[in-house]
Amino acid sequence: MQLKQKYPLIATIIIAILGLSFFIYLFVDWQSQDLVINNPIINQVQTDDGTLDLKTIVHEAEKNVVQIEAKNEDETLTGSGFLYNEKGDIITNAHVVKDAETIYVRTANARFYPAAVIGIGDNTDVAVIRVPQLAGLTGLSIDRETMAEIGDEVIALGSPHGFQNTVTLGIISGTEREFTVDGFDYHNNYQISAQITHGNSGGPLINRATGKVIGINSVGTDDGTLGFSIPIIDVIATIETWSNEAQNDQLTYTSTEDLLSTIDSKQFMQDAEYVMEYFLDSIIIRDYVGAYSLLGDSYQSSTSYSSFREGYIQIVDMEYAAETTEIIDENHASVIADVTITKNQLDEEEQIKETVRYQFTIGYENDQLKIISLETLKN
Numbered sequence: 546m547q548l549k550q551k552y553p554l555i556a557t558i559i560i561a562i563l564g565l566s567f568f569i570y571l572f573v574d575w576q577s578q579d580l581v582i583n584n585p586i587i588n589q590v591q592t593d594d595g596t597l598d599l600k601t602i603v604h605e606a607e608k609n610v611v612q613i614e615a616k617n618e619d620e621t622l623t624g625s626g627f628l629y630n631e632k633g634d635i636i637t638n639a640h641v642v643k644d645a646e647t648i649y650v651r652t653a654n655a656r657f658y659p660a661a662v663i664g665i666g667d668n669t670d671v672a673v674i675r676v677p678q679l680a681g682l683t684g685l686s687i688d689r690e691t692m693a694e695i696g697d698e699v700i701a702l703g704s705p706h707g708f709q710n711t712v713t714l715g716i717i718s719g720t721e722r723e724f725t726v727d728g729f730d731y732h733n734n735y736q737i738s739a740q741i742t743h744g745n746s747g748g749p750l751i752n753r754a755t756g757k758v759i760g761i762n763s764v765g766t767d768d769g770t771l772g773f774s775i776p777i778i779d780v781i782a783t784i785e786t787w788s789n790e791a792q793n794d795q796l797t798y799t800s801t802e803d804l805l806s807t808i809d810s811k812q813f814m815q816d817a818e819y820v821m822e823y824f825l826d827s828i829i830i831r832d833y834v835g836a837y838s839l840l841g842d843s844y845q846s847s848t849s850y851s852s853f854r855e856g857y858i859q860i861v862d863m864e865y866a867a868e869t870t871e872i873i874d875e876n877h878a879s880v881i882a883d884v885t886i887t888k889n890q891l892d893e894e895e896q897i898k899e900t901v902r903y904q905f906t907i908g909y910e911n912d913q914l915k916i917i918s919l920e921t922l923k924n
């Protein structure tokens with residue numbers, strides 16, 4: 546009887562040993578083989594070389610680049626700057642704002658805000674101005690650790706000659722450049738092949754590979770062939786000290802009504818065209834939130850964000866040109882543009898292309914430019 550009870554026990558032990566041996570064999574074999582994953586989404590990530598799309602870099606940067614108008618009794622200086630923190634602080638050049646009695650900034654979506662200086666260099670051409678209405682926004686990403694090297698590809702943004710958010714491409718063509726201009730000492734500057742001219746001063750220099758700010762565009766040669774940029778790594782500690790010490794209740798701002806009352810019809814038409822262009826660029830880059838924010842209150846009340854997004858989500862690309870721009874009244878302008886749209890067809894792999902004529906009615910709401918209406922016209 547005892548012998549019969551041993552046979553099942555022995556058989557169980559033998560089966561357990563064989564099963565364990567089989568699993569050990571599978572594990573060793575699995576460890577020795579390369580892991581192959583056929584998921585196309587994962588393959589796409591693995592083959593990505595890490596280089597950011599140029600359009601994406603530029604569009605994201607443009608959101609945080611502003612045009613600066615610094616006024617006194619004798620003149621108005623136009624420069625550039627860029628938002629860098631969540632306090633509404635904007636980095637620019639000291640020579641842009643040093644003699645200003647009033648300072649205004651014009652954002653990428655054509656909004657106007659007054660600004661106040663919270664820090665300015667005596668010998669270093671760097672300043673920081675604050676716009677409380679921009680508090681809460683993230684700002685551009687700053688490279689606080691790495692010095693650029695000769696040959697690095699760069700993107701320079703600014704508003705040369707009043708043309709807002711102009712982009713030039715180039716490389717770092719020299720480093721450690723030293724010179725003095727208008728009482729400001731420039732040490733350890735980047736020399737860049739991207740053009741720097743009037744109005745570019747204070748704009749960001751961005752590393753093409755990382756999308757991060759590496760410098761402050763400051764000086765250019767008269768012929769526009771060379772530009773010079775202050776390395777952000779050299780001045781960021783001073784900038785952050787100014788930002789941390791500034792108190793909003795100690796700053797004085799002027800009213801935007803003073804600025805809006807001085808805008809002439811030519812400027813109004815330029816601003817209206819710019820709002821139209823920024824709206825379409827936002828659609829191209831699939832920044833539907835940015836595009837929707839440009840719509841006026843009545844437009845938004847009749848069109849939800851989800852339905853707005855649904856109307857544009859199939860669009861792959863756009864090419865556009867403003868045909869006519871005219872003033873309707875002192876608060877409204879009309880911009881008619883021909884837009885060639887490339888979009889996907891629903892439930893089909895093919896794309897279609899069509900040209901549509903749009904009429905943008907653009908006007909002021911709460912002292913800011915908005916798209917009041919958008920209509921499709923017959924060609």
